[in-house]
Amino acid sequence: MNETSAGAVKPPTVSRMADSLVGSEIIRMAWEINDLIKQGATIFNFTIGDFDPQIFPIPHELEERIVTALRQKHTNYPPANGIPELRRAVSFFLKQMAGITVHADDILITSGGRPAIYCIYISLLDPDDKVVFPVPSWNNNHYCHLARAVAVGVETKPENHFMPTAAELRPHLNDAAMVALCSPQNPTGTVFSEQGLRELCELILEENNRRAGVRKPLYLFYDQMYWALTYDGVRHYDPVSLYPELRPFTIYADGLSKVFAATGLRVGWAFGPRSIIEKMKSISSHIGAWAPKPEQVAAADFLQDNSAVSQFLTQFRQQLNQRLQHFYRGLMQMKDEGLPVNAIAPQAALYLTVQIDLRGRRTPEGRTLHTTADVTDYLLHQCGIALVPFYAFGASPESSWYRLSVGTCKLEEMDEALSRLRVGLSRLR
Ligand SMILES: Cc1ncc(COP(=O)(O)O)c(C=O)c1O
The missing domain is CATH 3.90.1150.10 (Aspartate Aminotransferase, domain 1)
Incomplete structure (x- = not known):
């Protein structure tokens, strides 16, 4: 007081x-x-x-479809986890363009990436749980604060392009509840190399093997909001595609905002283990954090239009x-x-x-x-x-x-x- x-x-x-x-x-x-x-x-x-x-306008084909969806009066509540057409389209888009396999029922549509991230934090963390993340990084400190979690920022180095290494994170993991990684990373515009991400994935698997179901697992939150914006032969890697054993512990945040210059449309998603996505769905629906329905209808159609997307x-x-x-x-x-x-x-x-x-x-x-x-x-x-x-x-x-x-x-x-x-x-x- x-x-x-x-x-x-x-x-x-x-x-x-x-x-x-x-x-x-x-x-x-x-x-x-x-x-x-x-x-x-x-x-x-x-x-x-x-x-x-x-x-940088949004794709013309997306804009047209939003106008059409509005005219068709798609203006009521969407289902709490997103319309099934959009969840299927996101699953298709991720498979086609990023080689990521995710079932439509393991996807939660939210109003942009932020509510997805908030739901990840509050569905996985108890007060005073530790979250380990690299710094500089985008907003993990604020999400920790909202979730009443303890933020453990680990300073990264220019020689590693400011991406965290396994050696840097290892000392912080044994009592951590979650590791928050982002690639391509905001603010650095740099990405994990395959080897760099592999080493971090192995660390998380190792820690979960040690916990062996006795303690809450060490979760991996993977923010890949910018994944389709890589240049000059740089590739995007993601944890579950490298190590399918990580699937039960990994939750992704992603969306249209950055990849389609569509920050104001508010269409994002999370995906991960179904039982966690179900909890996040309940939280998201209480907040009312679903994406606007005309945008959902339009995005469902647009994301399957390979030629417009490419x-x-x-x-x-x-x-x-x-x-x-x-x-x-x-x-x-x-x-x-x-x-x-x-x-x-x-x-x-x-x-x-x-x-x-x-x-x-x-x-x-x-x-x-x-x-x-x-x-x-x-x-x-x-x-x-x-x-x-x-x-x-x-x-x-x-x-x-x-x-x-x-x-x-x-x-x-x-x-x-x-x-x-x-x-x-x-x-x-
Ligand atoms: C790394 C990262 N993740 C998520 C977001 C959130 O995006 P959205 O605008 O869809 O909420 C941002 C926005 O700046 C970001 O930089």
């Missing part, structure tokens, strides 16, 4: 969980960026993990990769010129992992940049470039790495943004 100025104890007004929710650094940055834009500044805003629909994905990947590669090459050129930048070659998703280490440098105005927060501020205010520091995704505040998102990036603004960065870096001593 809080003390009032008069010394009396103030009763809590909300739950301890709600009271102690931490705000999002990305949202805080968004306010700051909007304020600068309102004051007339030109900001290249590469912070947003979303798409500008004017640049055509869309081919051009979408090409456009995202073109932007990522352009920034990557520009930054590597600056690095070769001796400027303090670095980047990891793009592999997937809409994110580039960029290092800008200006700590200890002085601005022409005589200000020393002491912390990564000072650097972020310099990039925003002096270069007009907004990037999200990895510490916003749970990495150490010392980390000098950033996420650059190309989801709202116009081709014609890339060179201007790079040149502003070059000028900004060259001014420092």
Whole structure:
């Protein structure tokens, strides 16, 4: 309880969980960026993990089908686990495009990936259960908080493309309830190699063999929201396809949002052991977290349209990769010129992992940049470039790495943004 100025104890007004929710650094940055834009500044805003629909519209065939579904009056409640046509279409799509085998009855349709993830957390975890996940990573800390679980973030390394290794996670598993992995990963845009994922899978199997049904299993939550967005021969791997023995312990989150630039449509899904999916279905239906019915009807049809899906994905990947590669090459050129930048070659998703280490440098105005927060501020205010520091995704505040998102990036603004960065870096001593 809080003390009032008069010394009396103030009763809590909300739950301890709600009271102690931490705000999002990305949202805080968004306010700051909007304020600068309102004051007339030109900001290249590469912070947003979303798409500008004017640049990246949803597939035309999906849009048409949504309009038709609405006109056909598909406007009542869908079944709690999603319409059977969509669950069958997701099963078909995953088999065709990713080689993943999942029965339609082991799929739960939700309103985007987030409710699927929330249902995974609260159906598997008891208060104070430990969840192990790499940092930087997207929102696991918040889901732990909502589930009253204990978050164990394990810092990953640039030499491993910020993907966790078995050696890094091993010391944390014996009393853990769940491991949360994501590939392609937000914020890094990097993926597990087959070998890297195999080693982690073996670790989880080993731990479950040790528990041998005596304790609650160690679950693996696998977020593959960006799986179809990989570039230049990079492949997506998933745990159950590599080790079918993992099936009883593995629950996936996935959806249309990122792969079809459809973040506002709110169609996502989870899949895993049927008994767990059944529990998640009950939770999801109490929240009312089903995907809108017109979108479900439309997506069911669209996902079976191989030619529309492939055509869309081919051009979408090409456009995202073109932007990522352009920034990557520009930054590597600056690095070769001796400027303090670095980047990891793009592999997937809409994110580039960029290092800008200006700590200890002085601005022409005589200000020393002491912390990564000072650097972020310099990039925003002096270069007009907004990037999200990895510490916003749970990495150490010392980390000098950033996420650059190309989801709202116009081709014609890339060179201007790079040149502003070059000028900004060259001014420092
Ligand atoms: C890794 C990852 N998983 C899941 C989601 C949630 O996606 P949705 O918009 O479908 O809720 C996001 C969104 O940014 C994400 O980055």
